[in-house]
Amino acid sequence: MSFSVELPVDTAPALVPATVADTLQTLRQWSEVGWLRRLDSALAVWVADLDAQAEPALLVATALLTHLEGRGHTCLPLAPLLQRPAAVLGWSADALSALELLWAVLPSTLSGWRAALLNSPVVYDAAGLGQDTGQPLVLSGAVEAPRLYLRRYWTYEQAVAQQIAERTAVPVPVEPAMVRGWLDRLFGATSVGEATFGWQKLACAMALRGRLSVITGGPGTGKTYTAARLLALLFAVDEHPERLRVALAAPTGKAAARLKQSIDAALAGLHERLGATLNLPMLTQRMGPARTLHALLGARPDTRQFQYHAGRLLDVDVLIVDEASMVHLEMMAALLAALPASARVIFLGDKDQLASVEAGAVLGDLCRDAQAGRYSAETADYAQAATGQSLPVEYLVPSGSAAPPLAQHTVMLRESRRFVGPIGQLALAVNTGEVAAARRLLAHGTAQVLWRLDASDAGAILPLAVQGRPGALACYRCYLEQLAQRPVGGSVPEQEDWVRRVLAEFERFRLLCAVREGDWGAIGLNRAVERALQRAGLLHPRGEWYLGRPVMVTRNDPVLGVFNGDIGITLPAIQETGRAAGSLRVYFADGPQLRSVGVSRLAHVETAFAMTVHKSQGSEFEHTVLVLPPQAGPVLSRELVYTGITRARLAFTLVSAQPGLLTAAMQQRTQRASGLQDLLQHGWAA
C-alpha cells in the first residue's frame, strides 16, 4: 500500500480504532464529513448488530463496499483496495490520510482480510466450501483476487454471466451460402479485392447464429443501419416470417423512439431497393412501437419486480436493445431472465460511453474483446463463407489460444459515416487520450463547429443558453420564440403541430453538466438559465409550474406512462376550437406521437435546461455545451467528456472553469469494479 499524502491534523478525524465501537465511531465521523454516505456507516452498524464478534476489518469493508456500490461499482475488489486505495476510492487527500490511520490497525495482508471477513457468519464464501444460508454479504473470486459483494449484486452478476455463457456456448447452425446471398442483397455485393473489411455484414452474420450478440461502435458507425438489415435477414431466413415476434427496446423513452424511427426509415429504404423480394412492410408492422426496457418488462409501481420474469417469459423471438451502455446490472439480469431460451437478443451501444448511473458497466464488460476481435479460426471460416471476405488476421486469436465464446458473438463497427467532421475528430482524440490533438482542435475552433470558453464564473455560460454563439445559433431562445407563436383558437391538429414544433426546437440545444450540485452543476445552472431567460423577456416563470418549463422525469411511473429520463415541456392543454384555454400539461414526444400528463400528477420531475451528461445518453442536440466544473473530482473522466461531445450534431462548445480540466478529465479513465469479466472468462459458478 502506498499513501503519499501528509496527514493534515486539523481536518482528519484523529481517532485510531482498535475496537468495534471505535471503528463504528470512525465510520460515522467519515459520514459526517461526507467521505462516506450515512447509509454506508449505517450498514456497518447493521452488520455489527448481526454479528457481535464482527472484526473491525469487516465493518470497514462493509461501509466501503456500499460506498462503492453507490458510485456504480458492483463489488469491493480487495486486492486493488489494499494496493491502490486512492485509485479505488477516488478520495481526497484528507480522507486518504484518515484511511491510512485506520489501516494501521487492520490486517496488513490480503489473506488477513479474507480471514477477517470469512470468520463472520454474515459473509458467504462463494469460492470456498462455505454453506449458503442466505448471508447478506458474499466473498467471491479467486484467492488472490477476492471481491466482496452485497448479495443482491452477486446474484445479478452470477445470473447475467450464466445467461451469457448459455446463450453463446454453441452457435445456432446456419447455411453460410444462403446468408451470403442475403447479405449481398441487403448491403450490396462485396467486390473482389475490396480493401476495407465489411464489419456490418459480419455483425449480421454473427448475430444470425447467436442467441445473444453485441454490436458496438461509436456514433454514426451504422449500428441501427446494421440492426435494420439484421432484422430483414432474420425475416428472410425464418421458416414462418409471418409469425416472427420482433421487439425493439431501449433504456429511455427518447432512445426507444429514436431507435424505432431509424429502423423504420432504414427498412423503408431497403423496401424501395428490394421491392417485393421481401415483405418488409409486414416486418415493420410486426415490430410495433419501441418501448423502454421498463415498459417491455412490465414495471410495476413501488416494486422492483416486473410482470415478465423467469416464470413468465416475454412473448418475443427477436429483441433489439439500443443504447445498451445505459443498461445496468440489475436491469440486464431481469431482461435476460425474462427472455425465452430460443429468443435472440442483440445489444447495440457504444462501449466507450459512460456506464449506467446505477451499478454495473455491463456493456463495457461484455465488450472487453471488441477492439481486439479475438475471433477463432472457426469464426473466421464462417465469416469468409458468409460475407465473402477474410477477417484480417490481427483480429484472430493466436493459434493455440482459447477464443472467448462471447467474442464470437461481438462485432465492433469501426467506420463512422456521420461523425466525420471536427466533432468526430475531437471525439476520437478524447477517446484515445490524445490530449494535444484535442486541445489543438478546440483552440482552432474549427470552422466554428468547435468552441472553447474558459470561464471563471458560471454566469459566463448564460449567453450561450439565451442567444447561442457565432456558428451555433441553436439555443433556448429558439423554442421560446416558437412557443410565442401559439395558434390560439386553432384546430386540434394545428395545436398538436405547434406542440411538436416547440418540442423539436427545444431539442436543438442542451447544457450538459458533469455534476448535479453547485453553481456549475445542473441544479444551479437550471436556476441561472431560468432567470437569464426571464431577464431576456423570453420566459415568465410564476411558481413551480409555468408556461414553457422544460422538465425531465426522474422516476418511472408506468401508470402515468412516464419514465426516468423522459423530457417534456409545460404547455396549455390542447382544446377543441372555441373552448377556453386549458390547464397546464407536460407534453412529451415519442417520434411523431404526443403524450401529455397534467402537471399536478407529475411529482418526480426536475427542470431540464441543464442536465447531467449521464442523463443525456441516447440523445443528440444540434448544439451541445459541456460544462466542466472547477473541482476535477472522480466524476470528471474521459468517458464523461467523450459522451458529452458525441451528443453534439452540428456544434460543440466546451466550457472549462479552470485551465487543465480537459487534460485532467482525459487522463482519468472510469474503472468500475465488477466481477462479470472474470466470470465470463473463468466460469460463472465462481
Ligand SMILES: Nc1ncnc2c1ncn2[C@@H]1O[C@H](COP(=O)(O)OP(=O)(O)OP(=O)(O)O)[C@@H](O)[C@H]1O
Ligand atoms: N453501410 C452503409 N452505407 C451507407 N450508409 C450507411 C451505412 N452505414 C450507415 N450508414 C448511414 O450512416 C448514418 C449513421 O448510421 P446509424 O444511425 O445506423 O449509426 P449509429 O451507429 O446507430 O449511430 P448512433 O450511435 O448515433 O445511434 C445513417 O445515415 C446511415 O444511414
